[in-house]
Amino acid sequence: MKMLLSGNEAVARGAWEGGAIVSAAYPGTPSTEILENLAKYEEVRAEWSPNEKVAFEVALGAAIGGARATVSMKHVGLNVAADPLMSSAYSGINAGFLIISADDPGMHSSQNEQDNRILAKFAKIPVLEPSDSQEAHDFAKIGFWISEEFDTPILLRLTTRISHTKCIVEVGEREEKGVKPYNKDIYKYILVPAHARKRHIVVEERLERLREFAEKTELNRIEWGNRDIGIVTSGIAYQYAKEIMPEASFLKLGFSWPTPIDLIKKFSSQVKKLYVVEELEPFIEDALRAAGLEVTGKEVVPRINELTPRRVRVALTGKELPHPEPEEVVSRPPVLCPGCPHMGIYWALRRLRATVMGDIGCYTLGFQEPLSAMDTCLEMGFSVSGAHGLEKAQGRKFAKKLVATIGDSTFLHSGVTGLMDVVYNKGTSTVIILDNRTTAMTGHQDHPATGKTAKGEPTKEIDFKKLAHAIGVEKVFEIDPHDLKMTRKVLKEAMELDEPTVVIAKRPCVLLKEEWKKLQARPKKKIIPEKCKGETCRNCLTIGCSAIYWKDGKAWINPLLCVGCDLCQQLCPFGAIVEDVKDEN
Amino acid sequence: MKTKNIIISGVGGQGIILASELLSLAAMRAGFDVKKSEVHGMSQRGGSVVSNVRFGEKVYSPLIEEGTADVILSFEKLETLRWIHFLNPSSGVCIVNDLEIIPVQVSPGKGEYPGDIMERLEKKASKVYLIDGVKYALQAGNPRTANTVLLGALSNFLPIEPEIWEETIKNRVPPKTIEANLKAFWLGRDLFKD
Numbered sequence: 001m002k003m004l005l006s007g008n009e010a011v012a013r014g015a016w017e018g019g020a021i022v023s024a025a026y027p028g029t030p031s032t033e034i035l036e037n038l039a040k041y042e043e044v045r046a047e048w049s050p051n052e053k054v055a056f057e058v059a060l061g062a063a064i065g066g067a068r069a070t071v072s073m074k075h076v077g078l079n080v081a082a083d084p085l086m087s088s089a090y091s092g093i094n095a096g097f098l099i100i101s102a103d104d105p106g107m108h109s110s111q112n113e114q115d116n117r118i119l120a121k122f123a124k125i126p127v128l129e130p131s132d133s134q135e136a137h138d139f140a141k142i143g144f145w146i147s148e149e150f151d152t153p154i155l156l157r158l159t160t161r162i163s164h165t166k167c168i169v170e171v172g173e174r175e176e177k178g179v180k181p182y183n184k185d186i187y188k189y190i191l192v193p194a195h196a197r198k199r200h201i202v203v204e205e206r207l208e209r210l211r212e213f214a215e216k217t218e219l220n221r222i223e224w225g226n227r228d229i230g231i232v233t234s235g236i237a238y239q240y241a242k243e244i245m246p247e248a249s250f251l252k253l254g255f256s257w258p259t260p261i262d263l264i265k266k267f268s269s270q271v272k273k274l275y276v277v278e279e280l281e282p283f284i285e286d287a288l289r290a291a292g293l294e295v296t297g298k299e300v301v302p303r304i305n306e307l308t309p310r311r312v313r314v315a316l317t318g319k320e321l322p323h324p325e326p327e328e329v330v331s332r333p334p335v336l337c338p339g340c341p342h343m344g345i346y347w348a349l350r351r352l353r354a355t356v357m358g359d360i361g362c363y364t365l366g367f368q369e370p371l372s373a374m375d376t377c378l379e380m381g382f383s384v385s386g387a388h389g390l391e392k393a394q395g396r397k398f399a400k401k402l403v404a405t406i407g408d409s410t411f412l413h414s415g416v417t418g419l420m421d422v423v424y425n426k427g428t429s430t431v432i433i434l435d436n437r438t439t440a441m442t443g444h445q446d447h448p449a450t451g452k453t454a455k456g457e458p459t460k461e462i463d464f465k466k467l468a469h470a471i472g473v474e475k476v477f478e479i480d481p482h483d484l485k486m487t488r489k490v491l492k493e494a495m496e497l498d499e500p501t502v503v504i505a506k507r508p509c510v511l512l513k514e515e516w517k518k519l520q521a522r523p524k525k526k527i528i529p530e531k532c533k534g535e536t537c538r539n540c541l542t543i544g545c546s547a548i549y550w551k552d553g554k555a556w557i558n559p560l561l562c563v564g565c566d567l568c569q570q571l572c573p574f575g576a577i578v579e580d581v582k583d584e585n
Numbered sequence: 586m587k588t589k590n591i592i593i594s595g596v597g598g599q600g601i602i603l604a605s606e607l608l609s610l611a612a613m614r615a616g617f618d619v620k621k622s623e624v625h626g627m628s629q630r631g632g633s634v635v636s637n638v639r640f641g642e643k644v645y646s647p648l649i650e651e652g653t654a655d656v657i658l659s660f661e662k663l664e665t666l667r668w669i670h671f672l673n674p675s676s677g678v679c680i681v682n683d684l685e686i687i688p689v690q691v692s693p694g695k696g697e698y699p700g701d702i703m704e705r706l707e708k709k710a711s712k713v714y715l716i717d718g719v720k721y722a723l724q725a726g727n728p729r730t731a732n733t734v735l736l737g738a739l740s741n742f743l744p745i746e747p748e749i750w751e752e753t754i755k756n757r758v759p760p761k762t763i764e765a766n767l768k769a770f771w772l773g774r775d776l777f778k779d
Contacts, residue, residue, distance in 0.1 A: 004613055132647075166619075168613055327670075327705060330697065546631045549689075
């Protein structure tokens with residue numbers, strides 16, 4: 001059967017066909033849909049974990065427990081899970097264990113563009129690099145087999161253009177593998193130094209066997225063409241190079257680590273000029289150079305930003321196709337949705353002139369004008385622990401204006417440990433938990449405080465207030481961020497207190513189905529032009545709502561975008577904003 | 586057949602992903618190899634969104650190269666101009682929804698919504714068609730079928746039979762909206778009758 005599948009959907013399908021029984025993940029673009037799709041299969045116990053380290057350990061535990069397992073995450077998630085990654089290479093597995101990392105060259109929705117093939121090499125585990133959805137599907141199945149054959153975790157490395165490109169995939173049926181018996185084996189699974197020293201020898205021997213496998217596997221294939229140019233390539237770069245130079249000879253690496261040096265030497269000896277075309281780091285190229293091969297790579301193929309057909313054409317031919325000059329047009333970046341609960345918080349923080357340690361989520365957009373209320377946003381959890389460090393540097397007086405803003409999901413991911421530190425080490429930070437009842441930015445995934453599992457079943461729900469109290473925060477405030485006056489008042493009070501405080505700003509994301517339905521039933525707002533004072537006021541613009549636009553010196557509300565909340569109404573001193581009630585007559 | 590390259594652009598929330606899905610499924614049903622690529626995940630509501638669809642005998646790159654798009658199908662005027670350098674300079678056409686959505690950046694005076702979009706497009710495209718999608722969508726009985734009107738218009742430039750489009754639409758859109766979508770498709774397609 002043929003289906004049109006994204007790389008993420010295809011990986012999920014392939015893993016299911018390959019007999020996956022346990023899958024865990026923390027959402028992160030571009031990886032999220034892998035677990036969402038695995039959760040649709042009855043046979044797969046699919047779970048959202050609070051963070052990638054937990055997800056990794058759940059899947060590893062399952063694999064040691066005899067069930068084929070997957071863990072999926074975005075590239076930076078593997079940093080969070082780096083500890084179990086390194087150890088799992090030593091322990092090995094029992095049933096197949098697939099680590100799926102979706103890297104983000106071009107940083108479409110990430111803070112860096114690290115190349116996780118390097119992490120796999122560092123951990124001493126093999127790497128599979130599919131170049132389209134069909135291979136994503138096939139490699140997931142083969143990955144399980146390699147993992148078991150060599151008793152190793154294996155990295156299936158996707159990138160944004162693999163994850164989010166839909167292609168035609170020939171799918172198959174599920175092969176039921178069942179659960180293998182669990183065998184206690186302390187020399188393998190207890191990595192005390194005496195055992196680990198022996199396991200390191202196993203790891204090195206395994207790498208050598210994997211290298212031999214890489215030399216002969218069909219995952220690495222030569223496509224002979226014109227022998228003037230030979231291109232060694234992998235992943236999406238293969239597709240671009242093939243598009244630009246279909247007549248050249250190709251060595252396509254689907255199994256790129258350990259690198260099949262003998263195969264590459266054989267290929268290289270039969271072509272006049274050897275290129276390596278790969279995205280991000282010179283990973284394959286470095287291996288070739290270390291083997292003494294003469295190769296053209298990163299001196300022409302850009303290392304920064306994702307590749308495109310044009311960039312590969314320029315790299316290989318020095319020319320680009322004729323095309324119209326690009327037009328300079330005003331940018332249209334993503335913005336907070338009309339009615340978004342985060343707007344009220346950042347509006348108030350701007351007014352309070354706070355130093356705001358932000359975090360990863362939709363609410364990062366609070367840095368943009370006109371809200372402009374954020375100082376830092378680095379990685380998951382930095383808001384809370386970073387604020388504590390900033391306080392230690394700048395002192396208590398400075399800390400009176402210092403807050404951390406962190407979403408509900410991000411707080412559970414890695415903010416809660418920071419809060420323990422604040423209390424333990426006598427900080428006075430104000431931590432604002434932006435509780436919109438979901439992991440919003442990645443497209444509404446559940447987490448331990450939503451009361452629902454990845455399979456949609458009801459479950460226990462973490463109570464942020466009780467949690468904060470249990471950690472030792474005595475002053476916990478709860479606010480509705482759509483009440484601007486109250487929000488500003490409570491934030492001011494919390495910031496001034498000489499003790500750690502937590503403010504829970506609770507209001508569901510406007511795009512959550514239930515919430516959206518409620519909002520649609522509400523009348524929209526409109527602005528009475530005669531009452532609007534225009535340039536002399538501009539108060540309603542300070543909330544940064546994208547439903548409000550400026551035309552002919554006055555503010556207007558786009559009824560198609562307005563959700564009928566009253567944030568702008570609270571800001572208009574002239575009563576110019578009213579409900580747009582249809583005239584019944 | 587040379588691979589067909591179609592760019593579909595607009596503003597987050599306008600239904601670009603569904604439109605490119607319909608086009609890809611129709612091409613697949615017609616027996617072509619298909620790739621479609623877009624980036625999602627950031628809160629794209631209100632942000633600029635673009636989808637690349639390529640189909641033909643064998644498609645390698647999912648991304649369209651600058652200067653090779655056969656059609657830019659755009660649901661918003663400014664979003665046509667943003668991708669114009671991808672258009673084939675000798676034969677590319679633009680199909681533009683007659684709709685302006687002012688970016689939020691314009692409100693604080695950070696930039697202007699250009700008043701001469703059509704003139705600028707006409708200088709660079711071999712042909713530009715401006716279509717009031719909502720007008721025909723209302724005729725079809727559902728204002729949310731404007732995208733299907735535009736797909737109908739696009740269908741005139743592609744080697745995919747109308748029957749295949751009809752089957753694809755029936756299979757993919759919500760059952761309640763099938764009739765309106767089919768009507769919308771034909772309203773769009775018939776705009777190029779002459």
